[in-house]
Amino acid sequence: MSYKQPDNNFSFTDLSLLDSMERNRSISRMDRINAIINWTPVENLLLKHYTIGKSVEGTSAYPPLLLLKCLLLQQWFHIESDPELETQINDRISFKKFLGLSFDQPSPDHSTFSRFRSRLAKEAMAKVNSAVLMQFSSKGLTINEGIAIDARLVQSASHPLSKERLQEEKAKREKSEGNVDKYGKPLKFSRDLESDWTIKNDVALFGLKEHASVDVRQGFVLATEITPASHHDSPYLPLCVAGSCHTEEPIKKVFADKGYFGKPNREFLSLNNIADGIMRKATVGTELTEFEKERNKAISKVRYIVEQYFGLSHLYNRAYRARFPKLFKNALDALFRQMAFNLFRASRILKTA
Numbered sequence: 001m002s003y004k005q006p007d008n009n010f011s012f013t014d015l016s017l018l019d020s021m022e023r024n025r026s027i028s029r030m031d032r033i034n035a036i037i038n039w040t041p042v043e044n045l046l047l048k049h050y051t052i053g054k055s056v057e058g059t060s061a062y063p064p065l066l067l068l069k070c071l072l073l074q075q076w077f078h079i080e081s082d083p084e085l086e087t088q089i090n091d092r093i094s095f096k097k098f099l100g101l102s103f104d105q106p107s108p109d110h111s112t113f114s115r116f117r118s119r120l121a122k123e124a125m126a127k128v129n130s131a132v133l134m135q136f137s138s139k140g141l142t143i144n145e146g147i148a149i150d151a152r153l154v155q156s157a158s159h160p161l162s163k164e165r166l167q168e169e170k171a172k173r174e175k176s177e178g179n180v181d182k183y184g185k186p187l188k189f190s191r192d193l194e195s196d197w198t199i200k201n202d203v204a205l206f207g208l209k210e211h212a213s214v215d216v217r218q219g220f221v222l223a224t225e226i227t228p229a230s231h232h233d234s235p236y237l238p239l240c241v242a243g244s245c246h247t248e249e250p251i252k253k254v255f256a257d258k259g260y261f262g263k264p265n266r267e268f269l270s271l272n273n274i275a276d277g278i279m280r281k282a283t284v285g286t287e288l289t290e291f292e293k294e295r296n297k298a299i300s301k302v303r304y305i306v307e308q309y310f311g312l313s314h315l316y317n318r319a320y321r322a323r324f325p326k327l328f329k330n331a332l333d334a335l336f337r338q339m340a341f342n343l344f345r346a347s348r349i350l351k352t353a
Helices: 012-016 018-022 025-036 039-049 064-076 082-091 093-099 110-119 122-138 163-173 234-243 263-271 290-300 304-317 327-352
Strands: 146-155 196-200 203-215 221-228 253-256 275-278
Touching: 025 093, 025 327, 039 064, 039 122, 064 082, 064 093, 064 110, 064 327, 082 093, 082 110, 110 327, 122 327, 146 234, 146 304, 163 196, 203 234, 203 304, 203 327, 221 234, 221 327, 234 253, 234 263, 263 275, 304 327
Parallel strands: 146 253, 253 275
Antiparallel strands: 146 203, 196 203, 203 221
């Protein structure tokens, strides 16, 4: 099946708006992003891993790179829904120019964005993010000299259920009748049954947890993983470290708070010749020495960078709440957010340089 080709020929309307486009700040912002990224390797990865329908009937499919760019716009401009994204693309000059659409070409339908998420595997998007980070490395930006790891809680997209009711719904979902509506048709919308309960600061929360690693030099997000909220932070340090290896250069040091303190993580870092930047905590019968207290203070001044990413995405992308009731969709959404964050950050760093 062939792909739709963007119409890059200027219409009379396009030409009449050239002067205003030159003064459009959104266009300037996206031009800076285009200047620091080669989209061809990204497109090749998408074409390799993205599958489309095999029917020869109907219209051609949209190129996966165009759909990826649409979802990046959704992240950059804080657009909360796919129907609103479709409306904004049809309405905004800057969006059309970034996507390579002429003004008389309509946006993909909002349902197309949903199908794109469903068909694009998490592993494929992780490879795309890795390819983007390798491009930054080739431009001289250090991305793994040291990494900071942390986790944050994310509210579920569904209303909370008690533990007992949650188990009942999970058991029901495992049966065939639990996946159809009252008319016997497949459920289009379903409750979040993959979130669970945890307690933080004496407050109960029903949701998920995002584990992330961030480069301490440039602030790029190197890896992100979504789990149920009850999963402890500590076992995910090795996974985040492994997901942060995007170049042949080894990771030199890992910074983390007291939640990652323990023998397994210390041994993992030692085995892989990675310097230990995990904050120490007092144990039963053992108080922290003055040296360990000062060491913790020094580490906290470095690992703030991951808290900065959490804060910015919390403020601008509403990342404190899951967008979807399915864990795999939220994991993919976190990877889109990672790519959007890194591209915008690189455009500012390289502009300054």
